[in-house]
Amino acid sequence: MARIHVRQFLDTFVRPLVAGGELHVSAPIPTEDVDRWEHELGEATPELVAVDEARTAVLSTIVVRPPALVLDRDELALAAGLHDALFLVHPRAERWSVSERQRRKIIDTALGLVSQPLTTNRTRVMARHALLHRVFHLTRHDTTVSWWTGRARFHGQKPSRRLTAWRGLRRVREEVNVVDFDELLAVPDTAPIIATLLRRTPLTQLLDSHPGAPPLHWEDAVFVLRDHELARAVAYRLVPDAPPREVVVGPARLAAAFEQMLERAPDEADVRAVAAFLVHLAALFCLGELTMREPMAKSPLLSTVLAAEAAAQRPRGLATLFALPGALALVDPRIAVPPGIELGAKGPPRPGTMSALAARWTVQRMQSAELLGDAMIEALAARLRRHLHVPVRDPGEVGVRPTA
Amino acid sequence: MALEHVAQGQTRFFTPGVAPDPRGILLGRSCLMTFPTLEGAVSWLRLYSSEASLDELMAGLSITKARTALGSREIVIIVPAVSSYASDRAARLARLVGGAIYTGTAKHFVKYRDDRSPYGYDAVDIGAMPQNADFMVHGDEFAQAYAREGDLPFARLLFRLSIRKLPGGERLGPDDRGELYLAVAHGLADGIIRYLWRNRVEAQAGLFDPQSPSAFDDHARDRGYMLIRARNLPERILHLFLGTPGIDVFRPAGASCAVAVGYEHPIDLASCQSVFPPDTFHVFWPGDRVDALPGPLALSDIADLTRVDLHLDRPREAAPHGGGAAEPIGVELRLAAAMGPPRRVVATLIPLEHGTRLKRILFALPPVSLRGHRVAVTDRGILVIGSENLDVIPLGQLLCELTPGLLVPLGMDVVPRVSPEVLARALGHGAGLVTVFTPDDRPFQIAEGSFATLERRALAKLEPERAGVEDYSVVASEDAQVINDAVGRFALWGFPDAPDRKLLPSGDK
Numbered sequence: 033m034a035r036i037h038v039r040q041f042l043d044t045f046v047r048p049l050v051a052g053g054e055l056h057v058s059a060p061i062p063t064e065d066v067d068r069w070e071h072e073l074g075e076a077t078p079e080l081v082a083v084d085e086a087r088t089a090v091l092s093t094i095v096v097r098p099p100a101l102v103l104d105r106d107e108l109a110l111a112a113g114l115h116d117a118l119f120l121v122h123p124r125a126e127r128w129s130v131s132e133r134q135r136r137k138i139i140d141t142a143l144g145l146v147s148q149p150l151t152t153n154r155t156r157v158m159a160r161h162a163l164l165h166r167v168f169h170l171t172r173h174d175t176t177v178s179w180w181t182g183r184a185r186f187h188g189q190k191p192s193r194r195l196t197a198w199r200g201l202r203r204v205r206e207e208v209n210v211v212d213f214d215e216l217l218a219v220p221d222t223a224p225i226i227a228t229l230l231r232r233t234p235l236t237q238l239l240d241s242h243p244g245a246p247p248l249h250w251e252d253a254v255f256v257l258r259d260h261e262l263a264r265a266v267a268y269r270l271v272p273d274a275p276p277r278e279v280v281v282g283p284a285r286l287a288a289a290f291e292q293m294l295e296r297a298p299d300e301a302d303v304r305a306v307a308a309f310l311v312h313l314a315a316l317f318c319l320g321e322l323t324m325r326e327p328m329a330k331s332p333l334l335s336t337v338l339a340a341e342a343a344a345q346r347p348r349g350l351a352t353l354f355a356l357p358g359a360l361a362l363v364d365p366r367i368a369v370p371p372g373i374e375l376g377a378k379g380p381p382r383p384g385t386m387s388a389l390a391a392r393w394t395v396q397r398m399q400s401a402e403l404l405g406d407a408m409i410e411a412l413a414a415r416l417r418r419h420l421h422v423p424v425r426d427p428g429e430v431g432v433r434p435t436a
Numbered sequence: 437m438a439l440e441h442v443a444q445g446q447t448r449f450f451t452p453g454v455a456p457d458p459r460g461i462l463l464g465r466s467c468l469m470t471f472p473t474l475e476g477a478v479s480w481l482r483l484y485s486s487e488a489s490l491d492e493l494m495a496g497l498s499i500t501k502a503r504t505a506l507g508s509r510e511i512v513i514i515v516p517a518v519s520s521y522a523s524d525r526a527a528r529l530a531r532l533v534g535g536a537i538y539t540g541t542a543k544h545f546v547k548y549r550d551d552r553s554p555y556g557y558d559a560v561d562i563g564a565m566p567q568n569a570d571f572m573v574h575g576d577e578f579a580q581a582y583a584r585e586g587d588l589p590f591a592r593l594l595f596r597l598s599i600r601k602l603p604g605g606e607r608l609g610p611d612d613r614g615e616l617y618l619a620v621a622h623g624l625a626d627g628i629i630r631y632l633w634r635n636r637v638e639a640q641a642g643l644f645d646p647q648s649p650s651a652f653d654d655h656a657r658d659r660g661y662m663l664i665r666a667r668n669l670p671e672r673i674l675h676l677f678l679g680t681p682g683i684d685v686f687r688p689a690g691a692s693c694a695v696a697v698g699y700e701h702p703i704d705l706a707s708c709q710s711v712f713p714p715d716t717f718h719v720f721w722p723g724d725r726v727d728a729l730p731g732p733l734a735l736s737d738i739a740d741l742t743r744v745d746l747h748l749d750r751p752r753e754a755a756p757h758g759g760g761a762a763e764p765i766g767v768e769l770r771l772a773a774a775m776g777p778p779r780r781v782v783a784t785l786i787p788l789e790h791g792t793r794l795k796r797i798l799f800a801l802p803p804v805s806l807r808g809h810r811v812a813v814t815d816r817g818i819l820v821i822g823s824e825n826l827d828v829i830p831l832g833q834l835l836c837e838l839t840p841g842l843l844v845p846l847g848m849d850v851v852p853r854v855s856p857e858v859l860a861r862a863l864g865h866g867a868g869l870v871t872v873f874t875p876d877d878r879p880f881q882i883a884e885g886s887f888a889t890l891e892r893r894a895l896a897k898l899e900p901e902r903a904g905v906e907d908y909s910v911v912a913s914e915d916a917q918v919i920n921d922a923v924g925r926f927a928l929w930g931f932p933d934a935p936d937r938k939l940l941p942s943g944d945k
Contacts, residue, residue, distance in 0.1 A: 092896035096792075096799050264800065268892075273803045320804035 036061075038069035038108075042079035046103070046111050050163060051086035055170065057188075060119045060138045061112040063145060070105040087162035094239075094265040099155045106148040107163050110229060113145030114167070117225040121172075121216055123187045139221055146229040152255045154262070161235035167226070168213050168242040176207045218244035238266045241285055248289040254302045257309050267309070271316040276336040279320075280350055283313045287356070288349025294415050303419045308367045310356050315370040318392035327388060331396050338403040351408060354400040359412035364422050369393070439546065439576055440560050441553035449558045451574070453541025461520040461549055462556030464540040466496060468573065469513045469526065471535040474588075477511040478597065478702060479533040480526075481590075485704035488525060492518060494710045497590055502582035505566060512582065523548060538573045546574045591711045597702050599720050605698040606678055612687065613674060617694045618664040619719065621682035625662040628683065629738045632666060635673060639666040640735035646727040647716070659727075663719075665735055686719060692731060693718040767852055769862075770877055774849035779836035783843050785872060786818040786832030792900045794818060794831055799892060801828060809890035812870075812882050819872060819882065820890060833875065841865060841884075844873045 036058070044056040073080060084101045091098035116138055119125055125135065151157060172188040177195050179202045184195060196204050217226045227246040230237050234253035241248075257263045270282035290306050317333055336342075337350060360368035373390045401409060442449070442462045449455075454464045471477045477499060484490060490497070496516035503509050517523050517539055527548050530537045538545035539556070543565060549556035559574035569581035608616075620628050625641070632639045645660035669677075677683045678697065686694035689705035692712035699722055712718055717731035786794050791813075798806070808823030820829055835843040839856030842865055850859060850873065863879070865871045870887075873879045888894045 089896070093892040096796055097900045261799070268802050271802065271804070273807050316802050316804065319802055323807075 035068075036065065037076070038072040039076040039079050041069065041112075041115075042076055042083055042103075045115055046108075046163070047079070047083050047086060049111060049114070049166060050083055050090060052166065055118075057115060057118045057122055060116045060141065061145075062141060063109075066105070066109050066112050066145060069108055073103070073108075087159065090162040090165055091158050094161075095158070095261050099158060101155070101159050101162065103159075103163075107159060109145045109148055110160065110232060111163060113142045113225060113229060114164070116142035116145065117217060117222040117229075118170075120221045121187075121219060123189065135221065139225065142225045143228060146225055146232065148232055150232060150252065154259060157233070157235050157256065158262075160233040161239070164229070164233045164236050165240070167217070167229070167236065168240050168245060170216055171210050171212050172216060174209045174211055176209065178205045178207075179203060213242045214244040218242075235262065235266075238286070239269050241282075247292060248286065250286075250289050250293040250306050251296075251298055251302060254305050257305050263309065267313060267316060271313055271320070273320070276333045279317070279333065280337050280353070281347060283310070283353050284347040284350040286310065286313075286349070287353035288347075290356075291349060291352050294419060298419065300419055300421065303416075304364075304367060307356060307360060307416070307420075308370075310353060311360065311367060312370050314353070314357055314396070315373065315389070315393065318389055318396055321392050321396075322388055324392075327391050328395055330399055331392075334396060334399045334403060338400070340403070351404055352412060354396075355404050355409045355412050357397055358401055358404075358409040359416055362409070362413040363416045364420050438560055439553075439557040439574065442549075442555040442558050444555060446555070446558075450562055451540065451546045451559045452544055452562070454539065454546065454556075454558075456555070457520045459520055460555050461523075462539065462546070462558060463517050463520055463523060464545065465517060466514050466539070466541060466545075467517045467523050467526055467548065468538045468540065468545045468571070469515070469530045469535050470502075470538075470573065471511045471513070471530075471533070474511050476533050476535055477513055478593070480513065480529055480535060481593075482702050482704075483529045483532065484526065485707040487529075488522070488707070490703075490708040491710045492522070494590070494708065499588040499590060499593060501585040501588065502570075503585050504580060504582060505569075509585065510582070511588075536573075536575065538575075540571075543571045544574065545571065547576065590708075594701075594703060594705075594708065594711055595726055598724050599695055599699040599701050599722065601722075602698055602700050605700065606675075608671070608674060608687075608697065610668075613669050613671065614667065615688055616666050616669050616674070616697070617686040617688065617719070618666060618677060619684040619686065620662045620664060622660070622662065624680075624682045626743065628662075628664065629741050630743070632664070632673075633738055633742050635670070637666050637669055637673065639664050639738045641665075641738050641741060642733060642735040644727075644729045644733075646719075646729060663729070663733065663735070664738070665733070684721065689720075692716065693720065695720045696722050769850055769852075769859075771845065771848040771873060771875065772851045774847055776849070778847065779838075781826050781834045781846055782837045783819060783821040783835040783872075784826060784829060784832040785816070785835060785874065786820065786829075788813075788815075788817055790831055791818055791895070791898050794820075794829065795895045795898045795900065797829060797831070798890065798895055803891065806890050810887040811890040811894050812886045812888070813895075814880070814882060814886075816872075816874070816878075816880050819870070819887075821870070821887065835872065839865075841867075841870045842873075843870065845875050848873070848875070 041061075044054075044058075047053070048055040080103055083103055087101050088098045091101075120135065120138060120142075124130070125138070151160070174188065175186045175191050177184050177186070177191045179195065184191070191206065196206065198204070216222070223246070230246060231249065231252055234248075235256055237245075237248045238253055238256055256266065270286065271279060286306075287310055290310060293303065293306065317331075321331055321333065334354065337346065338354060357368050370393075373393050440450075442456075442460075444460055445456075446460075447456060449462065451462075451464075454462050457463045469477075469480065471480065481490070484493075493515040496514065498514045500512045500514070501509060502512045515526060523537075523539065527537045527550070537548045539548045540546060544559070544562060546559045547557045557574075559579070562574075563579070565572050566581045568583050570584045572579060572581045618628065629639075629641060641662055641664040643660065644663050674685065674697075677685050685697040687697050688694045689701065690709045690712075692709055692714070693705050694717070695701055695705065699720070701720060705720075715731055717729040717733050719727040719729060721727065805828050809826075809829075810821045812819045817832065820826070820832075822829075826834075834846040836846050838844055838850065839860055842856060842860055842863075844850060854862075860866065860871075863871055863881075865881070868884045870882045870884060871879060872882070
């Protein structure tokens with residue numbers, strides 16, 4: 033079998049993976065090929081530039097100034113790992129001639145390819161996200177052709193023209209079924225590969241998800257929140273200007289991951305960062321209601337998503353999301369209210385504080401407490417107390433700030 | 437004598453002629469109200485007419501002078517009990533003016549419901565009526581029989597009541613001046629018609645003689661006048677007419693009567709129009725004068741009543757003139773400081789060089805703050821149009837809207853000040869276009885289809901500027917460092933000898 037040049041892989045797989053188009057999955061890629069491709073990258077400048085330009089376009093909606101990106105070996109390996117995972121759902125891999133041992137070998141190779149080192153480098157995180165940002169939205173068109181004497185199914189392949197000829201006479205019918213992440217990358221063989229792959233691109237997991245995707249590990253992703261621009265991009269992507277039930281889907285997913293985080297033994301600073309971020313998301317909900325005619329009216333968002341009759345349809349983590357500010361107020365009030373909101377202040381609001389936002393914040397907190405109940409808030413506060421330790425500080429003590 | 441409280445759902449009663457209405461309230465066919473004086477009865481009519489229509493009660497309304505067995509007299513008003521809602525209103529108003537209300541059908545009337553018994557009362561001990569008694573009322577502690585002494589027709593009462601002067605009633609608002617009647621003496625009619633016509637007041641006029649009930653009233657014709665119906669009479673003309681002898685101004689009260697401006701009839705005449713015969717129009721003058729004019733009023737447009745000058749001996753020949761399209765008058769449009777109150781800011785035009793600032797602001801704002809904003813990037817700048825809260829983008833030249841889609845800088849106006857429609861026509865502005873006037877007097881137009889929702893995606897391709905680094909610092913001078921170079925052999929020829937100086941001076945000096 034002829035060796036595939038990296039140009040072909042970039043052109044037929046990597047560029048469509050970034051920019052969209054037809055993603056060609058062929059024979060599985062061994063690790064040796066990826067090592068060879070690293071050296072061949074110098075001969076594939078046009079393809080490489082096309083991929084990097086597409087990645088820059090992806091990042092242009094996330095940061096004001098996307099960094100300069102150059103595809104390197106570890107990103108090539110991630111793409112090759114994804115390719116091998118997709119080969120596992122290729123019809124060729126389903127044939128009898130492909131033994132279970134061979135499949136195991138491909139899975140191990142794919143796992144080895146995607147097991148690149150975790151990174152907290154801003155540019156590398158963005159580069160990986162730009163490469164894999166479509167991973168939750170990959171689809172395949174499966175065509176079922178039926179004729180008067182039989183039927184045949186084509187997974188991501190075009191039916192033979194021989195089968196579709198003489199449509200009227202042979203009573204040919206074609207049905208196209210679109211399969212997505214669930215059937216491509218959430219099947220038992222591919223799921224561990226995708227879970228490993230997604231841990232390498234935490235920004236993708238923060239910005240996007242799929243119900244069949246593995247849950248987020250906040251410990252891997254919390255560093256993104258410490259970058260203002262990326263944290264803002266995540267927050268604004270998660271709280272779109274959309275109907276109430278769509279608005280809370282993303283924040284509820286992250287709150288569910290926060291619940292799981294509290295069951296482990298995370299660093300206290302990480303818990304604080306995630307909690308403050310979720311509180312910020314709650315403030316964005318308030319910001320979306322500033323244009324209401326009655327400033328003290330009940331929040332339609334909370335009434336819709338926390339309604340008792342819709343309790344069964346609540347996404348996981350939703351109750352935690354709305355109970356968190358109340359619970360934090362019991363544990364550490366400093367992060368229970370987002371900066372800029374001054375509650376209970378008498379007299380005119382200080383410059384820089386937003387009285388209208390504070391009013392909406394108060395209304396939403398009261399409504400959340402009413403709809404969720406004090407017991408739920410108390411329970412969450414008890415779980416938070418295990419992780420957040422508020423030091424008792426002597427008022428006479430003079431703090432020294434780090435100078436660097 | 438005792439009354440029993442009617443229970444909810446009770447259907448059988450001792451009082452004859454009463455039954456529960458759909459709400460369960462005991463109701464007869466009529467309601468009877470007793471007032472100690474005629475003033476009380478008039479007050480009730482006055483209050484009721486101001487709140488509801490008397491016309492619906494007029495079919496069964498009767499006002500009666502009644503006498504008790506002891507000789508005391510009361511005024512009794514009987515109205516049909518059309519519904520318990522109407523009866524509730526009648527009861528409330530009767531109690532307000534010191535009267536009492538009962539309900540029944542023929543002879544026996546029982547106390548109408550009150551707070552203590554919300555479903556009404558039933559008289560448990562209906563005895564025989566005394567002789568000479570026409571009807572009987574049953575109250576809490578008493579039962580009182582009445583004999584009729586005489587009836588007072590409502591129409592007669594209405595015309596006997598004097599209209600009352602209203603303080604400040606001559607000041608009429610624009611709505612009140614919508615239709616007014618002018619009674620103009622014969623001698624003034626021509627002048628008034630000409631005056632109204634000159635002032636472009638829409639009016640109709642007709643000559644009327646009041647109907648007189650007496651065949652011997654020879655002066656009825658002398659009291660005739662011209663009645664003019666004027667619409668939207670300007671306030672200055674109204675004041676002029678009110679102060680002019682020979683002209684009286686009336687306000688219509690319903691379709692069949694009018695009351696002098698500044699006066700009011702005690703009973704709302706509009707609520708009792710069925711009292712007035714359909715072929716009459718009543719004019720209520722100050723001083724208890726009521727004129728009944730033949731109705732409906734037949735009036736003619738005053739435009740056809742103006743004086744016509746006719747010169748039959750000098751016929752005019754029509755002079756032919758050449759015609760053609762009007763020559764267009766070109767006036768240069770320009771911007772000038774606006775004199776009126778500031779308009780609402782709806783858009784901003786951001787110079788292209790400030791595009792990166794806009795992008796930074798855009799990326800820092802949550803999507804909900806940008807709800808309803810649209811953007812179009814042109815070679816003249818970035819135009820952002822917002823539905824509200826445009827203050828989240830503190831950049832560029834703020835623009836406000838003259839007419840939909842026609843934008844001018846804030847605080848500026850287009851001169852000459854023509855109507856926005858004319859301006860839009862002159863500029864070729866229409867639906868689907870946005871026309872922007874800029875301070876440099878170079879307006880431009882953009883199609884509505886060019887606008888996109890303002891979000892990160894809209895300006896993602898905008899390249900942020902990269903500042904070039906200039907170095908203006910002085911080059912730091914190097915430190916002075918002594919370096920001992922290697923020195924070979926050397927000669928000291930030419931160097932002077934050093935003087936022979938001893939450490940101590942000689943003793944002879």
